Amino acid sequence: MKVVNANEKVSIKLRINGKDYEDVVEPRKLLVHALRDLGFTGVHVGCDSSNCGACTVIMNGKSVKSCTLLAVEANGADILTIEGLEKDGKLHPIQEGFWEKHGLQCGYCTPGMIMEAYFLLKENPHPTEEEIREGISGNLCRCTGYQNIVEAIKYASEKMNSKTD
Amino acid sequence: MYIGKPVKRIEDLNLIRGRGQYVDDIVLPNMKYVAFVRSERPHALVKVRSDVPFYGGEVINPGLDFPIVSKETTYVGQPLGAVVGRDQYEVHDMLEEVEVEYQDLPYEVDPRKAMKDEVKVYSKLDTNVGLRKEFVAGDPEKALKESPVVIEGELRNQRMIATPMETRGIVAWFDGRRVNVWSSTQSAHFLRRNLTSFLKTDVHAVQPDVGGAFGSKIITHPEEYAVSFLSLKLGIPLKWVPTRTEEMMSSGHGRDKSLSYKVGTTRDGVITALVGTVIGNLGAPYQDAYDDESGNVLSTSRMILGPYNIRNARVEALGVYTNLVPTTSYRGAGRPEGTFFIESIMNELSLELGIDQLEIRKRNVVKSTPYQNAFGITYDSGDYTEILRKSEPYYEDFKRRAIEEGLCVGLGMYVEITGFGPWETARVYVKSDGKVVVISGAGPHGQGDGTAFAQIAADVLELPIEEVEVQWGDTAIIEDGIGTWGSRTVTVGGSAVMQASQMLKDKLKQAGSKVLNVDVEEVEYEGGKVKDRGSGKALDFREVVSGAYKLGIPLDVTAVYPVTRPTSPYGIHMALVSLDRETGTAKVRDYLAIDDVGNVINPMLAEGQIHGGVLQGISQALYEGVVLEEGRVVNLNVVDYLIPTAVESPRMKWEHFTFGVSSHPTGSKGIGEAGAVVATPVIMNAVSQCLGRQVKEMPWRPA
Numbered sequence: 001m002k003v004v005n006a007n008e009k010v011s012i013k014l015r016i017n018g019k020d021y022e023d024v025v026e027p028r029k030l031l032v033h034a035l036r037d038l039g040f041t042g043v044h045v046g047c048d049s050s051n052c053g054a055c056t057v058i059m060n061g062k063s064v065k066s067c068t069l070l071a072v073e074a075n076g077a078d079i080l081t082i083e084g085l086e087k088d089g090k091l092h093p094i095q096e097g098f099w100e101k102h103g104l105q106c107g108y109c110t111p112g113m114i115m116e117a118y119f120l121l122k123e124n125p126h127p128t129e130e131e132i133r134e135g136i137s138g139n140l141c142r143c144t145g146y147q148n149i150v151e152a153i154k155y156a157s158e159k160m161n162s163k164t165d
Numbered sequence: 166m167y168i169g170k171p172v173k174r175i176e177d178l179n180l181i182r183g184r185g186q187y188v189d190d191i192v193l194p195n196m197k198y199v200a201f202v203r204s205e206r207p208h209a210l211v212k213v214r215s216d217v218p219f220y221g222g223e224v225i226n227p228g229l230d231f232p233i234v235s236k237e238t239t240y241v242g243q244p245l246g247a248v249v250g251r252d253q254y255e256v257h258d259m260l261e262e263v264e265v266e267y268q269d270l271p272y273e274v275d276p277r278k279a280m281k282d283e284v285k286v287y288s289k290l291d292t293n294v295g296l297r298k299e300f301v302a303g304d305p306e307k308a309l310k311e312s313p314v315v316i317e318g319e320l321r322n323q324r325m326i327a328t329p330m331e332t333r334g335i336v337a338w339f340d341g342r343r344v345n346v347w348s349s350t351q352s353a354h355f356l357r358r359n360l361t362s363f364l365k366t367d368v369h370a371v372q373p374d375v376g377g378a379f380g381s382k383i384i385t386h387p388e389e390y391a392v393s394f395l396s397l398k399l400g401i402p403l404k405w406v407p408t409r410t411e412e413m414m415s416s417g418h419g420r421d422k423s424l425s426y427k428v429g430t431t432r433d434g435v436i437t438a439l440v441g442t443v444i445g446n447l448g449a450p451y452q453d454a455y456d457d458e459s460g461n462v463l464s465t466s467r468m469i470l471g472p473y474n475i476r477n478a479r480v481e482a483l484g485v486y487t488n489l490v491p492t493t494s495y496r497g498a499g500r501p502e503g504t505f506f507i508e509s510i511m512n513e514l515s516l517e518l519g520i521d522q523l524e525i526r527k528r529n530v531v532k533s534t535p536y537q538n539a540f541g542i543t544y545d546s547g548d549y550t551e552i553l554r555k556s557e558p559y560y561e562d563f564k565r566r567a568i569e570e571g572l573c574v575g576l577g578m579y580v581e582i583t584g585f586g587p588w589e590t591a592r593v594y595v596k597s598d599g600k601v602v603v604i605s606g607a608g609p610h611g612q613g614d615g616t617a618f619a620q621i622a623a624d625v626l627e628l629p630i631e632e633v634e635v636q637w638g639d640t641a642i643i644e645d646g647i648g649t650w651g652s653r654t655v656t657v658g659g660s661a662v663m664q665a666s667q668m669l670k671d672k673l674k675q676a677g678s679k680v681l682n683v684d685v686e687e688v689e690y691e692g693g694k695v696k697d698r699g700s701g702k703a704l705d706f707r708e709v710v711s712g713a714y715k716l717g718i719p720l721d722v723t724a725v726y727p728v729t730r731p732t733s734p735y736g737i738h739m740a741l742v743s744l745d746r747e748t749g750t751a752k753v754r755d756y757l758a759i760d761d762v763g764n765v766i767n768p769m770l771a772e773g774q775i776h777g778g779v780l781q782g783i784s785q786a787l788y789e790g791v792v793l794e795e796g797r798v799v800n801l802n803v804v805d806y807l808i809p810t811a812v813e814s815p816r817m818k819w820e821h822f823t824f825g826v827s828s829h830p831t832g833s834k835g836i837g838e839a840g841a842v843v844a845t846p847v848i849m850n851a852v853s854q855c856l857g858r859q860v861k862e863m864p865w866r867p868a
Contacts, residue, residue, distance in 0.1 A: 026254070028254065029254070033253070036189075036190075040183070041183070041186075041187075041189075041190040042182070042183015042184065042185070043183070044187070044330075044331070044376070045189070045406075046330045046331065046376075046409070047409040047802065047803050048408045048409045048410055048802065049409065049410075049802040049803060049804050051802070051803040051804055052330060052409075052803055054330055081183065082181075082182065082183035083182065083183045083184075085182075086182055091181070091182075095181040095182065098177070098181050099173060099174070099177045099178070099181055100173065102173075102174065102769050102770065102772075102773050104177060104180055104181065105377070105611035105612065105613065105773060105777065106329070106330065106331070106374075106375060106376045106377040106610055106611030107176070107177075107179075107180030107181075107185050107374065107376070107611070108185075108187065108329075108330040108331045108376030108377060109330050109376075110180050110181055111183045114181065132811070133810075133811040133812050133814070134811075134812060136810075136811050137810040137811055137812045138810075139810075139811075140330065140803065140808050140810060141330065141811075142328060142329055142330050142377050142379070142777075142781075142808065143330075143377055143611050143773075143777045144773060144776060144777055145776030145777045145778075145779060145780035145814055145817060146776075146780070146810075146811040146814040147776050147814065147816060147817055148773060148776065149811065150811065
């Protein structure tokens with residue numbers, strides 16, 4: 001059993017957007033801060049009580065609030081952040097949907113919202129409007145009133161389905 | 166033409182790829198972190214003992230308690246001083262090493278009690294009444310006496326917290342010559358002016374990407390003064406970003422006004438007199454906040470007359486200090502409270518007199534514009550009767566559905582003041598390769614004005630929008646500016662962009678004529694080309710520009726657009742609301758906004774502003790509001806202070822008409838705040854219609 005004391009640091013490995021990173025962190029360091037310190041500043045902090053979802057990333061295939069995980073807990077994990085969504089300079093259909101449907105204003109909730117939508121559409125490629133609203137209910141937005149975000153996710157769902165069907 | 170089209174945002178490409186740069190994304194070499202020790206008591210004398218270096222009011226503002234407390238704290242959450250450390254973790258450890266000894270003093274958080282001056286909110290105040298002004302027109306007392314119908318009561322518009330998804334935050338660095346700051350603010354220029362006068366040092370201010378504000382980032386906050394000061398004193402770059410709890414206990418508090426009223430009407434529901442007292446809770450006496458919020462109390466009081474022809478009126482406006490967070494602007498900044506008051510009264514009259522909601526508004530509405538309301542505010546243009554007529558089929562449809570589906574209909578009409586002065590700037594220049602750069606003195610932070618500016622400049626210069634780049638938020642790239650608030654940016658900032666673009670077009674024409682070696686009268690400018698009418702020879706845009714550079718003609722102009730008067734949009738919104746008779750839970754089923762905001766520069770963005778504003782307005786009616794216990798706000802996170810999710814948000818539909826344009830070059834009026842101004846009474850009126858009595862406190866809580 002490995003034991004790390006409070007004032008010690010520990011070495012961790014993270015696979016982020018398909019690349020390997022090594023980091024040395026205090027055990028108390030939150031994953032969100034570790035990701036931001038590694039340069040993934042699209043991952044945002046919007047609250048201190050795990051409600052807002054601005055820090056949402058995909059970890060081992062699941063959407064997680066990275067403010068509610070320790071970096072050491074994520075050791076060895078495969079993480080996808082907003083920065084890794086674009087492929088070969090081409091926007092992901094969800095990103096495209098947010099642009100087309102005016103699904104963002106200040107843009108602060110946007111990375112987390114897009115990652116949650118990514119997870120939602122993986123789980124449920126044909127969500128109803130109600131399922132979309134439920135699906136993003138862990139992600140707060142103060143600017144848009146959500147309607148255009150729902151439209152953006154519908155747009156992406158249609159586009160992704162027409163590609164794969 | 167790009168103006169009038171739903172052009173997709175030029176802002177989005179970075180933001181959807183995680184490439185925005187918000188203040189906490191900024192890292193400077195050797196940067197350290199700041200955290201603030203905050204008062205845990207509403208009113209007390211404080212003594213601080215610290216085992217770590219501590220910078221209190223005696224260091225930052227000796228002998229004073231603002232921006233940082235030296236001796237006497239006046240609200241829970243007030244900064245008592247700062248510690249500086251390696252990172253967020255270390256500074257929060259350090260806060261544990263600071264001990265505060267409180268000597269409690271009597272406090273007051275209820276403005277009605279504070280007005281009596283039995284308890285002083287702050288020992289240096291002569292009175293807790295910070296603002297007292299009366300607006301009178303006609304003979305309201307006589308008219309009231311002669312009115313066959315009189316209703317009276319008290320309405321409360323509760324304290325809210327703006328809660329932008331990004332908190333405040335600042336990075337400050339003294340480079341040996343001037344203090345450079347990057348702040349999550351609504352205006353770099355306004356911040357610069359405040360910091361320069363506080364520090365007595367030149368300041369360069371940058372507004373990076375900002376994660377929303379809704380009025381909460383207009384003023385310069387105590388922490389912004391303190392961190393800038395410490396960067397100067399310590400000579401190292403400093404960063405401060407508060408936690409959400411800290412943010413909610415110290416910033417963004419708005420609204421919090423009440424109206425006691427007597428309203429007289431004819432038996433037909435035509436208002437003959439309105440007499441009332443508005444009491445605004447100013448919170449603690451922080452000057453920057455007072456300068457902001459006292460104007461909002463006056464806006465509330467003068468806008469109580471709404472879009473209605475009320476000639477006998479008396480409103481006393483009071484702003485009262487209490488031991489709460491200093492109150493500041495929140496989306497609408499005083500106008501939502503005024504609109505809530507008069508629209509609640511309209512609905513109460515409808516219920517009391519048994520007159521249909523739309524009908525009673527028709528009987529009272531202003532008949533023609535321009536119209537000066539009894540308290541001197543000019544409603545510049547539009548047709549209020551016509552918009553009510555246009556709303557009728559929608560209203561009939563809502564009424565039909567209400568009967569069929571067991572729902573209730575709420576209505577709210579509004580008139581707004583937007584496009585405040587005193588001026589705004591725009592600079593436009595062309596790079597030697599023909600790329601046009603537009604710089605605004607305003608400070609967009611989500612509203613998408615950058616795209617609207619690009620549309621305006623591209624139209625004036627007759628160029629593809631891709632050739633136009635828009636920048637803002639840096640005091641080093643444009644002479645000066647005012648900022649983004651008061652739904653002013655597209656209209657006032659856009660008019661400056663329009664003028665600067667026209668000035669540049671004239672310059673391009675002159676430069677083109679010099680390159681062509683003919684008189685300026687001989688050439689015409691079309692589609693970015695300058696053409697000699699005589700010879701038919703034409704230069705394309707790039708040839709004009711590179712020619713101008715070679716001839717030494719600078720292509721760089723700045724316009725300062727002065728505002729002579731604000732402009733008034735108006736509209737009518739309606740909602741279908743269900744009320745569960747068992748649990749009392751209200752839910753918005755459908756929402757329709759009908760607005761006249763003059764020329765619409767970009768309908769997609771305008772509608773986005775309505776969606777966002779309406780949800781904030783709905784949320785004030787049904788969800789949000791601070792909860793006080795023993796002088797402190799106890800719901801200081803987004804669990805207990807309910808910010809609506811996508812599940813609570815209804816579908817919203819937007820219709821717009823242009824019966825009246827503004828006198829500004831853009832012809833536009835502001836829409837940034839309209840949704841939040843009117844949605845609150847719409848929802849409360851629907852709930853009241855369900856219950857058959859007017860509900861006068863918010864948020865609606867099942868009894």
